[in-house]
Amino acid sequence: MNKKRQIEIWVGVFMAIGFAALFLLAMQISNLGTAYSGDTFRVIARFDNIGGLKVKAPVTIAGVEVGRVQDIRYDPDDFRAVVVMGVQAQYLGKIPDDSFAKILTAGLLGEQYVGIDPGGSESTLKNDSEITITQSALVLEEVVGQFIFGKGQEGASK
């Protein structure tokens, strides 16, 4: 009887540790703990070029994450990319509608994300409203190309 009980206890401990480990994997090690899974509202922005932006990339204001990119698609009518962002519901009515959305890069070669610079308007972003002022992603090749081209012109004008 005693041994029976001992086995039960050990198995219980094993199961507890195992499930705790699974829980840790989910909450501590993966992004499940950090991802905001509550209500969001949709904000749309159109970009000429999104570079390497991906779904689930963070959306930040002043460097603080306020949402995630939910969907990216191409609009063939105006040849631009449509980025749908899910912004946490607590910021509904707190972001001016003349805000400025740009695609930024974390570090020199890091992941790309959407940064929003708040504007000064009285009216604010609502569900499904669009940010009209946008700045495309910085594509390294283009920047380098422009730089060389500019240098060449400088030399020619001399």
Added chain:
Amino acid sequence: MLNLFASLGAWGMESLTRLGRAHLLLFPLLRGLLDILRRPRLLVDQLYSVGVLTILIIAVAGLFVGMVLGLQGYNVLSRFGGETALGFMVAASLVRELGPVLTALLFAGRAGSALTAEIGLMKATEQLSGLEMMAVNPEHRVLAPRFFAGLVSVPLLAAIFSCLGVLGGWMVGGGLLGVDQAAFWNGMQEGIDFHDDVVNGVIKSVVFGFVCTWIAVFQGYDCLPTSEGVSRATTRTVVHSSLAVLGLDFVLTALMFG
């Protein structure tokens, strides 16, 4: 020359019939779930010998694998100034690959071989036959609890392995080599996706647990009831399980991440 083909053919037919018997065994194993639900005690006893007794080797191995990953990862990453990605690298390799795979391999060596030997000896000493004559189906009473205990244990063991591995990587990276702690954890949490990485890792370990215990139980049940037969079956369990795990890992990885 003809002999060569003949022996090849015999080997092939033998392997096929064995594979068939192994699949037929799955039905009584699943049917045994009813007995287990009626008497959970059967499962608890097996969870002890299959799961609890394997924790130690899993924990030690996980910790050391994590520490090695931390050390090696640091050496490589620091060349590119990317030490901050160490947490991500350690966790990703553990959760996606090393956790499930190494756990399954260790499980096959520690618990799988023991299962085969135990069932094989029960067969050799007529215990299984005796159960049958006592109107107790050994497939339900002996094999099924062991099978389900393995199925439950391996994912839990793999989770323990991964967690301790991350801890080991953090001890070496954060403690010994001075990688920024916040960057270590943030990089990990940013990089590891719950669905793509953790859930897929768990699915892998469930599949591995299924295959490893299935092989172990079948080999024990199907072995020749002699001491030589049992020892051969034990070897086969380890070899077949390891190969199956590695092969399946490739297939699953290709399906999940490919």
Added chain:
Amino acid sequence: METMQQSATESDRSLVRIRGLRFRRGERWIFDGLDIDIPRDRITAIMGPSGTGKTTLLKLIGGQLVPDEGTVEVDGQNVHALSTAELYRLRMRMGMLFQSGALLTDLSVFENVAFPLREHTRLTESMIRKLVLLKLEAVGLRGARDLMPSQLSGGMARRVALARAIALDPMMIMYDEPFTGQDPISMGVLVQLIRQLNDAAHLTSIMVSHDVAETLQIADRVYVISDGRVVESGTPEQLGEGGSDWTRQFINGLPDGPVPFHYPAPALSEDLLEGAQC
């Protein structure tokens, strides 16, 4: 006429009826048309040299093996036509004593005897305890109830297995080589136990054995099989008196006779000469 009637009633009274049984392992026919009747409440011994498939016969009766041809009826039921559930219900009424005892090594003596009770009945713990102690008392091992099977001698293990086999009060018990490898004392104990159990509980006993002296001592009826057939049957007295040369050789344990001492081989001189040539 009278003899026919007699054999008919005898046949009705038999618990196990085997008709035209054929069974093969690979290419070899182990049984080739076997007819056996096991009478109720008696000890029937099935004897034969090693390798005549005596254990196989018990497994066929217990439904663990399926014959290629022929029928095995136990208590009027054709064993191999039963559904799995019916077969298991029938097996609850059969006990079997394996050569090795086949005790479950991870359970104590007490738990081993309690095992069939726990599996097949819904008795309370105190009832089980009483029954188990009674069964162990019957085989004289009540004091050994807390030992593990690994701590038992071969004879003790067999007695525990016997207690387990009678735990559910079966209608018949099959003994597989009960006397093999026993010292004279435990052999005597087993002989006495088997006789007592049979007489006290109205059990039908089937015993396969090649230990001639002990078997003839307790059996009521003996079948001798060789080459897959019954070569002789009758009471031990009948067998002792007459019978074929073969039976006499077997019963008296003569080294040479119809069963040759030598395994079939070419003449010795030929073999030796061939070796010299190499």
